[in-house]
Amino acid sequence: MTASRRTVGQSLLGVLMLALVWWFAHNVHAGLSRQGITLGFGFLRQPANFDIGETSGLRFTPEDTVSRAIAVGLLNTARVALVGSLLALALGFIVGTLRLVDNTLLSGLMRWGVELMRNTPLLLLLFLLIAILHAMPPPTHAVELLPGVFLSDRGLALPFPDRPRLAGFNFVGGTTLSPEFAALVGALVLHHGAHISEVVRGAILAVSRGQRDAALALGMSRWQVSRLVVIPQALRAMVPLLATNCVSLIKNSSLAVAIGFPDVVSVLNTTANQTGHGVETMVIMLAVYLVLSLGVASMLNVYNAHILRRGA
């Protein structure tokens, strides 16, 4: 009886929601057609006609389609997100544990660093890093850090597959890590690494003192106490928060447009301007970030479920 009443209620709510969505969609459509804007994704198959400075190894020319341009942007975003997340997690773990060591100078230093990063705007940090990287010497006076590795205001030129050499304005050959990529990853890692270190520190402190004392009393070494007693319990508390941090790192990577890294937002902005399909590109942008964020969140949720099971 109550079950079927609940079904009625649920389906009513469902229908109401659908009606609301339909009403919004209808209004948008009517409003847009009044302004002479037609919706459609046909433009994705048109040639892009613009070039992209960095392609993450994907081949791209202006003759390629808009969808391929978006794919290049997506790959750039994914590259920043992946490298950024891994480095931020590593930095967060190191700093978070270092803040708990019995060395006042070290933990104090870490504390200042973390507070500085956590309490300043990410965009400011990004501008600072890009300004520092732009102040590197020009390619003609590039610093050769290692044989074949050149640092200049055009980025870091690495000697694979072949040795980079100076030709005209810039280095040709080799692989170049652009200053924009480095600044973006650097800013994201510093900012989110600081946040993650607080999560790590909090989770470790949350493991009760008695657990540690008991383990020490059993004759375990400090390393064994950490590895076998403290960290497994701390992980259970920190994984959901780490997921949140990784998701916000991905979303913050869209600040790339401010310094000129061609991420998916940058490419979609150009597409919208070139083709006039602002609404559709906005929808694609939403979908991209939704999929990326939900994907990362669900991956870490699976991992969380796994450690919870193991812990039980």
Next chain:
Amino acid sequence: MRATRRIALLAAIGATLGACAGDDAPSAGQGTRVEGGTLGAIRARGQVMCGITQGAGFATPDDSGHWRGFDVDFCRALAVALFDDPSKIRFVPYTQQQRFSGLQSGEVDLLANGTSITSSRALLRNFHFGPVYLYDGQGFLVHRSSRVKGASALDGATVCVQQGTTTELNLSDFARRNSLSLKPVVIEDLRGAVSALASGRCDAITQDGAGLATTRTMLRDPENYVILPDRISKEPIAPVVRFGDDQWLEIVNWVFRAPVAAEELGIDSRNVQSYTTSADPSIRRFLGAEQGVTDGFGLDPRWTARVVARIGNYGEIYERNLGAKTPLKFERGMNRLWTQGGLMYSPPFR
């Protein structure tokens, strides 16, 4: 029993939604009406709304917050023509990306912000363009020490581009046409692009010629930068209005032409008073002394004289904002009158 009730409810909701759809259907035809309400709306609110894009020489607020510049002067001409008062106007600053949605949504009556006429904007995006008030083309600004003399010598160069304009498209077209390899660094904010040029991250910055002149004033050492002579695109700059209001389009057309016509007739803001008694029939017609020439759509027949007196003729507007005595020092070139080897030409007022 319960099932039938649910079906009835669904049917009722469906019917309501169907009715909503029916109500809205006729409104789709509104965009195609011949006489639009823009002029009526302007008169009702007592001011023109003009969309601009901030930039030295084109639209910048002065020390007292008063907007000044080339684009601003042309918009003020509209306020003078309609209200005989250059202050009956509000300027709405847009970025290159916001501008079109601002016009489409009705927030402004026109854009005078350096938008170039293109077929896709007119045919696919339903914008109408007024007369070209600045002929421009995309070029490059480079540091003097690069010793580059022409755009064809830029092979391998890194080029900074501001996002949200046709500039990216023109740059890649130019590179393909001339088999040059140019690496774009696309930055959202112009200041970001300029500081990337200043720091040496980019070998060149590409923009419309007038934009380059503006950009050069933003650099710490403008004298060390040169605008290359090449123009890699055509950028006819014109005011933009919404589709579907022919009356407003014509008002914009003739108000933007009036300063050009005045210069052709030799009339400027200082001598316009002495011309009001002129015997020359074409001058008499232009200044509104004859009926049926300048007095359509409820405009005061003397609006042309007022525009010239308060805003000036084309040459005055150009020299005041962009000319040799300004920091921009932007060569008038194609924007000279047709009688002096340029492209500026006004259809006759008669």
